[in-house]
Amino acid sequence: MSAPRPAPQVPWDLSFLKVGTLVTGTVAVVAALVAGLVAGWADAVGVLVGALVVTAFFVLSGVVIAWAGRVDDTFTLPAALGTFFVKAVVLFGILNALPEDGWLDRRTLAWAVVVGALLWSGVQLRWVWxxxxxxxxxxAPPGQATVPPAPGGAPTPG
Known part of the structure; x- marks a missing residue:
């Protein structure tokens, strides 16, 4: 019987969510204004709703994958794939539930989701790079040597 894996020592960093949200919000507001003036306000609403959907999906994925990674690193891929599947089904349901001639343009919403996903992917790539x-x-940096724990588990004063 193998011993359980120790939990990762480094916490999962979700700071890219703040950056992605700010970038998406900025681009969405500008794109909605342009779409509203050029194509109509139903298109502007489609851009804003699309940006909101993409942001919610990326935040959900980030939180779920970080949670899975805190439990055990081997859970991150199944968590990512499972979350992606659930999000795809939800997005399909949202797009099908909207009326064709409703208060927002479905095609603009769909394109906003595609552009938003590419934008978020770029933010994540830059964040990683x-x-x-x-x-x-x-x-440890010089002068900050770590003190090994005592046999009882408590650190020794050093």
Whole structure:
């Protein structure tokens, strides 16, 4: 029988959610104004609802995957795939439930979701490329040596 895996020492960083939300909100407001002036206000609402849907979906995925990673790293892929499947079914239901000639344009909503997903993907790529991600825990900075725990589990004063 194998021993249970220890929980990861490094917490999952969800700071990309704030950046993604701010970027998406800014782009959505500008795009909604342009769409409203050019194509009509039903299109503007479609842009805003699409941006809201994408933001909610990425936030949900980030939180679920981080939770799964805190439990055990091997749960992250199933959590990501399961969440993606549920989101795809929900999006399909939302798009089918909207009337063709309703208070928002379904085609604009769908395109806003596609553009929003690409925008969020770009934000995540940039976030990963600009962060120092370590494969192993980095050593302590000079002068801050870690004190190993005593045999009873409590750290020794050092």
């Amino acid at each position: 600009t962060r120092p991600l370590y494969y192993v825990t980095p050593p």
